Amino acid sequence: MFHFRGPSHIGDRLVLKxxxxxxxxHSMEVGVCAEAYQGGEPLRHINSAFMTFEVLDSDRKPSTLPRIRPEPVDGKRRYQEAVARKKIRLDRDPYLIALRSVTLPTHPPTEDYTRGEVLCAGFTIWEESSTVTKITYYNQATPGVLPYISTDIAGLSSSFYSAFSACSHFLEVNKDTLAALPPSAL
Structure with a gap:
């Protein structure tokens, strides 16, 4: 989970905690706080991220982690919020991965290059059954990108097909190895 609270700017110094x-x-949640500042100004909280890590032993099997004792007040709050986020993750059907590009006024388009912008793009990953997962790709771009897609739609789709085909081949070749791993490690 990522929570974007504000932008960072060119020249910012970042502090990650x-x-x-x-x-x-068998897993732990790590919270990361990103803060930014320039010169002598105060820190600005720009991002919070919550990541789950599974700990494996030397045989790639889940290790049992020791229980932690949260610190009073903030530690206890973070401890309880992590439990809630885990429940949300476990109750989730599809997974959504979204992205977009940004334009920088400090780097305007140049004559030698045509520039387009991805307004919104991403994937949905949906488990159809225990053996089939459906991955759907979405892309919304500015009109400047359209000529590249419309003139070579077969090339674009064959590029995606090649990538997904390679992933499928890898999974088939390694299915016995991957089957031994717990689902959360995949």
Whole structure:
């Protein structure tokens, strides 16, 4: 989970702070706070991220983690929020991955290059059954990108097909190895 609270700007210095919020049986949630500043100005909280890490032993099997004792007040709050986020993740059907490009006024288009912008793009990953996962790609771009897509739609789709085909081939070749891993490690 990522929570974008504000932008960073060119020239900002970033301060990243990480802390283990909670340890579960085989995984832990790590919270990261990103703050930015320039010169002598105060820190601005620009991003919070919550990541889950599974800990594996030397045989790539889940390790049992020791229980943690949260610190009073903020530590206890982070501990309880991590439990809630884990429940949200476990209850989730599809996974959504979204992105967009940005334009910078300090780097305007040049004559030698045509520039387009991805307004919104991403993937949805949906488990159809225990053996089939449906991945759908979405892309919304500015009109400047359209000529490149419309003149070579077969090339674009064959590029995606090649990437997904390679992933599928890898999974088939390694299915026995991957089957031994717990689902959360994949």
């Amino acid at each position: 990480a802390i283990v919020n909670n340890a579960f049986k």
